[in-house]
Amino acid sequence: MQIEEIMKKMIDLAAGNHHDINHFMKVHSFARTIGRMEGLDEETQYVLEAAAIVHDIACPLCREKYGNTAGALQEAESEPLVREFFSGTNLPEKQLERIVFLVTHHHTYTGVDGMDYQILLEADYLVNADESHYPGKGIALFRKNVFRTASGLALLNSVFCEELRGMP
Ligand SMILES: [Fe+2]
Structure with missing residues (x-):
C-alpha cells in the first residue's frame, strides 16, 4: 500500500472532519521530513509515515464513547481500528x-525503542504544541525530556523560536 493510498483512505475515514485531516497531514509531513533528515532506511521511513497518518485513528471513537480523546483511551482503543484499516491490503x-x-x-x-517511535512522538508534539498553544515553559520542558533527534530539535527550535526565547 502506497503512502498516498493510506493518506487518501484516512482522509475518507475522517468523514469531513477538517481538524482531524489537518492534524494528521501536518504530523505526517513533520514525520516524513524528520525521517528523511535523519536518514532512515526505506522500511523504517515507510512504517513511520504510515503510523503518522493513522496515529489518531481512535479519536472519533473516543469522542463518541468517552467524550474525550485522552492519550490512554486512544492507546487502548486503537489496535483493532488499525488492523481493520490495513486488512485486505498488501x-x-x-x-x-x-x-x-x-x-x-x-x-x-x-x-522508546526505535527511531520511528521517537520521530512520531516529536512530529505529533510539533503539531500539538501549535494547535493547543502550549506555553514556552512546557515546550522547553518537553524539548529537554522527550526530543532526541537533531532534526526534530532543530525544527522545534525554529517553529517555536518566539515561545522559546529566553527559555533554558
Ligand atoms: Fe496526534
Missing part, C-alpha cells in the same frame, strides 16, 4: 505489527 505482517505498536504507544514517552 501490508507485510511485520510492518503491520510495528504500526500497531507505534499507534498504541504514541502518548507513551518511556521505552
Whole structure:
C-alpha cells in the first residue's frame, strides 16, 4: 500500500472532519521530513509515515464513547481500528505489527525503542504544541525530556523560536 493510498483512505475515514485531516497531514509531513533528515532506511521511513497518518485513528471513537480523546483511551482503543484499516491490503505482517505498536504507544514517552517511535512522538508534539498553544515553559520542558533527534530539535527550535526565547 502506497503512502498516498493510506493518506487518501484516512482522509475518507475522517468523514469531513477538517481538524482531524489537518492534524494528521501536518504530523505526517513533520514525520516524513524528520525521517528523511535523519536518514532512515526505506522500511523504517515507510512504517513511520504510515503510523503518522493513522496515529489518531481512535479519536472519533473516543469522542463518541468517552467524550474525550485522552492519550490512554486512544492507546487502548486503537489496535483493532488499525488492523481493520490495513486488512485486505498488501501490508507485510511485520510492518503491520510495528504500526500497531507505534499507534498504541504514541502518548507513551518511556521505552522508546526505535527511531520511528521517537520521530512520531516529536512530529505529533510539533503539531500539538501549535494547535493547543502550549506555553514556552512546557515546550522547553518537553524539548529537554522527550526530543532526541537533531532534526526534530532543530525544527522545534525554529517553529517555536518566539515561545522559546529566553527559555533554558
Ligand atoms: Fe496526534
